[in-house]
Amino acid sequence: MNDPHPDDPFLAHPDCRHILRCIQCGACSGSCPLGAEMDYAPRALFALIRDGDFAGALKSNTPWYCVSCYQCMDRCPQEIPVADIMYRLKQMAVAAGCRPRIHKLPDFYRAFVEDVGRNGRMTESHVMARYSLKHPGDAAANSVTALKLLARGRLNLFPNRSRDPGHVAALTARCRKRGPDA
Amino acid sequence: MKTYAFFPGCAYQSAAGYAESVAALNNRLAIRLKELDDWTCCGATAAFSLDEGDGLALCGRLFALAQKEGHSDIVTVCNACYTTLRKAGKRMTTDPPALAEVSRRLADQGLGLALPLPKVLHYLDLLVAEPFDRRLTGENQVEHGVGAVAVYYGCQYSRPWTTGPEAQHPTMLQRLLSGLGVDVVEHSAGTLCCGASHAVPYADACGPMIGRIVGEIRGKGGRIITTICPMCQFNLDAGQRGLGKDPLPATYFTQMIGLALGIGAADLGLNKLLIPLSTMQKKAP
Numbered sequence: 287m288n289d290p291h292p293d294d295p296f297l298a299h300p301d302c303r304h305i306l307r308c309i310q311c312g313a314c315s316g317s318c319p320l321g322a323e324m325d326y327a328p329r330a331l332f333a334l335i336r337d338g339d340f341a342g343a344l345k346s347n348t349p350w351y352c353v354s355c356y357q358c359m360d361r362c363p364q365e366i367p368v369a370d371i372m373y374r375l376k377q378m379a380v381a382a383g384c385r386p387r388i389h390k391l392p393d394f395y396r397a398f399v400e401d402v403g404r405n406g407r408m409t410e411s412h413v414m415a416r417y418s419l420k421h422p423g424d425a426a427a428n429s430v431t432a433l434k435l436l437a438r439g440r441l442n443l444f445p446n447r448s449r450d451p452g453h454v455a456a457l458t459a460r461c462r463k464r465g466p467d468a
Numbered sequence: 469m470k471t472y473a474f475f476p477g478c479a480y481q482s483a484a485g486y487a488e489s490v491a492a493l494n495n496r497l498a499i500r501l502k503e504l505d506d507w508t509c510c511g512a513t514a515a516f517s518l519d520e521g522d523g524l525a526l527c528g529r530l531f532a533l534a535q536k537e538g539h540s541d542i543v544t545v546c547n548a549c550y551t552t553l554r555k556a557g558k559r560m561t562t563d564p565p566a567l568a569e570v571s572r573r574l575a576d577q578g579l580g581l582a583l584p585l586p587k588v589l590h591y592l593d594l595l596v597a598e599p600f601d602r603r604l605t606g607e608n609q610v611e612h613g614v615g616a617v618a619v620y621y622g623c624q625y626s627r628p629w630t631t632g633p634e635a636q637h638p639t640m641l642q643r644l645l646s647g648l649g650v651d652v653v654e655h656s657a658g659t660l661c662c663g664a665s666h667a668v669p670y671a672d673a674c675g676p677m678i679g680r681i682v683g684e685i686r687g688k689g690g691r692i693i694t695t696i697c698p699m700c701q702f703n704l705d706a707g708q709r710g711l712g713k714d715p716l717p718a719t720y721f722t723q724m725i726g727l728a729l730g731i732g733a734a735d736l737g738l739n740k741l742l743i744p745l746s747t748m749q750k751k752a753p
Contacts, residue, residue, distance in 0.1 A: 300563060319661050320666070320670075323673045353663060353664055353666045354624070355627070355661035355664075356623065357623065357627070373517060376517040377519060377520055390669035391666065393669070394514075394665065394669050395518055398665075399518060402514075402526075406508040406509065407478045408509050408512075410479070410482060417669075424668060424671070428668070431706045431742075435706075438484070438742070439740060440483070440484060441482060442481060449506045450506070453508065453577050454508045456577075460518075460519040461514075461515050
């Protein structure tokens, strides 16, 4: 496919150029389980971008509330990859150092990739410990559950580890380097 | 008999009896899975949210490991692994520069990628297809009496990258369980989202998502929820606090199939559930 916007880092992406086909029907917003939490549900976010306020879109909490259930993509009559556009916005927000108003999820994702980068595999207790340094309240809310899991042998305290985690350190270098707090 | 590459994913080890019950079914049905040597995390939603190139490379490594061992399929047991790998696979298949970039990064590790990439399957896909489906009917049927079961696929299994005639409205697990004599209830929450990892940072927003699923299933007469994904099972098992008395046990589909085949609860890891299945057994008529 010819790229009509070679210089636009958003529209040049193979997923994102489809936003130009949006007919503003709102099937995406109506399908979104967390749309009520968003600054702009997906339909409104796409309108904002097409109106030219890309900075506003990058700063919004919308892509961070996307839970990747992909229901919007199943239902979009224009076959726009809505959730994948949210991924692109997250990547661009992180790269630009944008701090969304609600920014707990980037911290969670950073904790996740730090653990994977170190061990090659993810260990829930280690991700939670790392995340808790910034958000101790969320750890406290889960402490009772953690004890129950421990009692049933479901909480690994030792890390899951691949044979040579250095391989994965290299493959996660970019997402560990770039982040809202990097 | 074919041997499949098995990608357990990071959450499998600590999942509530998933590993035990998959092993029990492999044994009973003569399914040959070989764990992918030196497997690493697929990156899930986290890596893709932060950097697309890294997200693709993490998945690319798994495809390359499978190809190195000569496998044409990768079997997963987690909706997030399944969707992440399928999505990355499609991207690398249709976007030559993306494939070239991943190949370049993997070459440093002595790994290579070639099209076509291995096909990504869920363990459920194996069970409902030949030859294993034929071993899950007929004389295997056993009375189990644990109560009406509601199948919960979760969101990602049925979404854009899946294939087949039941892509968006899966019913294969209901039919499989019914065929084994399990009492299965119909309901409309089978592919709603459980909140996944958003339940950690955004617990208040995600609580109602669990409530909607459990409420729908309870209202339709379901007494046990059965899942196909560690994240779904965890959220339903640990997330029913505050939803009132008599929470519904959340099992793995492999545990329910195992029970129906007469495999003992201990061999299926059912003692690891936070909401015990036994309390429901007592209430069964």
